[in-house]
Amino acid sequence: MHDRxxxxxxxxxxxxxGQLMPLSTIDRSQVDPVIRRLNALRTLSTEARTSLEYAMxxxxxxxxxxxxxxxxxxxxxxxxxxxxxxxxRYKTLEDGRRQIVNFLFPxxxxxxxxxxxxxxxxxxxxxxxxVYTEIKRAxxxxxxxxxxxxxxxxxxxxxxxxxxxxxWAINLGRRVAFERVAHLFCEIIERLRPVGMxxxxxxxxxxxxxxxxxxxxxxxxxxxxxxxELRASGLIVLRDRTLTITDLDxxxxxxxxxxxxxxxxxxx
Amino acid sequence: MHDRxxxxxxxxxxxxxGQLMPLSTIDRSQVDPVIRRLNALRTLSTEARTSLEYAMxxxxxxxxxxxxxxxxxxxxxxxxxxxxxxxxRYKTLEDGRRQIVNFLFPxxxxxxxxxxxxxxxxxxxxxxxxVYTEIKRAxxxxxxxxxxxxxxxxxxxxxxxxxxxxxWAINLGRRVAFERVAHLFCEIIERLRPVGMxxxxxxxxxxxxxxxxxxxxxxxxxxxxxxxELRASGLIVLRDRTLTITDLDxxxxxxxxxxxxxxxxxxx
DNA sequence: AAACTGCCTTTACGTAAGTTACGTCAATTA
DNA sequence: TAATTGACGTAACTTACGTAAAGGCAGTTT
Numbered sequence: 001m002h003d004r005x006x007x008x009x010x011x012x013x014x015x016x017x018g019q020l021m022p023l024s025t026i027d028r029s030q031v032d033p034v035i036r037r038l039n040a041l042r043t044l045s046t047e048a049r050t051s052l053e054y055a056m057x058x059x060x061x062x063x064x065x066x067x068x069x070x071x072x073x074x075x076x077x078x079x080x081x082x083x084x085x086x087x088x089r090y091k092t093l094e095d096g097r098r099q100i101v102n103f104l105f106p107x108x109x110x111x112x113x114x115x116x117x118x119x120x121x122x123x124x125x126x127x128x129x130x131v132y133t134e135i136k137r138a139x140x141x142x143x144x145x146x147x148x149x150x151x152x153x154x155x156x157x158x159x160x161x162x163x164x165x166x167x168w169a170i171n172l173g174r175r176v177a178f179e180r181v182a183h184l185f186c187e188i189i190e191r192l193r194p195v196g197m198x199x200x201x202x203x204x205x206x207x208x209x210x211x212x213x214x215x216x217x218x219x220x221x222x223x224x225x226x227x228x229e230l231r232a233s234g235l236i237v238l239r240d241r242t243l244t245i246t247d248l249d250x251x252x253x254x255x256x257x258x259x260x261x262x263x264x265x266x267x268x
Numbered sequence: 269m270h271d272r273x274x275x276x277x278x279x280x281x282x283x284x285x286g287q288l289m290p291l292s293t294i295d296r297s298q299v300d301p302v303i304r305r306l307n308a309l310r311t312l313s314t315e316a317r318t319s320l321e322y323a324m325x326x327x328x329x330x331x332x333x334x335x336x337x338x339x340x341x342x343x344x345x346x347x348x349x350x351x352x353x354x355x356x357r358y359k360t361l362e363d364g365r366r367q368i369v370n371f372l373f374p375x376x377x378x379x380x381x382x383x384x385x386x387x388x389x390x391x392x393x394x395x396x397x398x399v400y401t402e403i404k405r406a407x408x409x410x411x412x413x414x415x416x417x418x419x420x421x422x423x424x425x426x427x428x429x430x431x432x433x434x435x436w437a438i439n440l441g442r443r444v445a446f447e448r449v450a451h452l453f454c455e456i457i458e459r460l461r462p463v464g465m466x467x468x469x470x471x472x473x474x475x476x477x478x479x480x481x482x483x484x485x486x487x488x489x490x491x492x493x494x495x496x497e498l499r500a501s502g503l504i505v506l507r508d509r510t511l512t513i514t515d516l517d518x519x520x521x522x523x524x525x526x527x528x529x530x531x532x533x534x535x536x
Numbered sequence: 537a538a539a540c541t542g543c544c545t546t547t548a549c550g551t552a553a554g555t556t557a558c559g560t561c562a563a564t565t566a
Numbered sequence: 567t568a569a570t571t572g573a574c575g576t577a578a579c580t581t582a583c584g585t586a587a588a589g590g591c592a593g594t595t596t
Binding site for chain 2 (some may be wrong): 042073089091093095097098099101104113116117119121122152154156158159160161163166167169171172173174217233241256260261263
Binding site (some may be wrong): 444445486487489490493 | 540552554555556
């Protein structure tokens, strides 16, 4: 279904003579979402920020839509951090049924700490063209070993991810289709907002209805029906790959959405 | 729905004069499931085992069936480790719909590391009478700070828990009722086996069908129908609170069950 | 311009699962 | 012995959701 790892070095511009430019003069803003997110979860020391920025800028890669970054069964020998684009974690059954178990947005981590387990229990795919950075296992281990705030930030990242997955479980198990899709849209908007990808209550919706169906545990047809219902109810506008939530409070009510599980407000 | 914390000191026998017996003479076996599990996830140093044993034996508590150990919104100021009994993590919607997002068995940890987040995003309830041990935040932090193997074991515990939740997501989203219940039974047997709670392919099934329904995202009625189907198919016998899987391979096939996500085989 | 492709949309129909309402039975309690 | 309770079991009915098949439409490719 998905092809693998045709990623290439990207993002760190060459001076022309084959040498990397010094860090001060190249574009550091592309790794900013990661720094911002980690720093919101756990205040980072200045040294931690700098050393992490260095490590990130050296491993920048790209992936095309549909490409697997890592697949179930693969050993985890590096960690990947999302710089731009939409990704998903998913699992499949032998007969092809697929369930997306989480989305991954800029600033988030694909597999921080997962490398304590022998192999991946799930796959991660790019749903759009994606820019990410890859830090090798040893490098990452020495980064977190030398700075406690960094280690804790990555741990928080893992824990928030876990909390989101629990919310998805109740979404799949106990909400009806209408609530389920409404909930997903609420979550997407609220997760994209801190990354600056929301204007008003609008964001791009670059994924297919098939993907949305796999995320909500519905068939494509029923997902489409449900999107029509949401449109008809006047809660959302979805066209030209843009989602606009016209009445966010009403949508949250309909979805039984309460955002605390996202841990959007910092603690330490 | 559940009442709170009527737990009392238990498990550490008094000499009669109000003093604790020395550790060497009291029953250490009750904390054994935790040591065994953590050690299987990550080989523990002897010192780590001893200091953890001490900490555990001092905080032993009991809870009755139906009682919440901790509820959504509570701050996390200690960690709890299960010594005996069945517990569950669950979330509820405002209108009372409940989804169990995971079971907790002896040896497992309720909230290791969760205390990096401000408050619980879900609740934990005893489904049977339960014995557990509670280690205060500061004590736990100093334990893991002084021993790397212990810190890594608890992190692994968190990661395995996360992997199980992903499998539950695909169970809820993509398996039909028959497969779903079959999968849950497979998982229960395989998680209880390393704790010595399985004989042949039989174990106690101390929870109500309501609980099983909340774990599989079904109504009680439909769960019951599905259990009847499983019985009729000859795959299981379930009576007198005892589950016997008569053909485990066939049940695993029917459930599309593959146990790798449970990480039953050690790595480090 | 024709053909093709990917994605969205719609219809018609069947089935799996929810709901409501009563059963039974065994274990308490009076 | 009767009444009470909690869990399991069953039936009749309703509904939400899945499946199959086909049409629309914009963006490519030739």
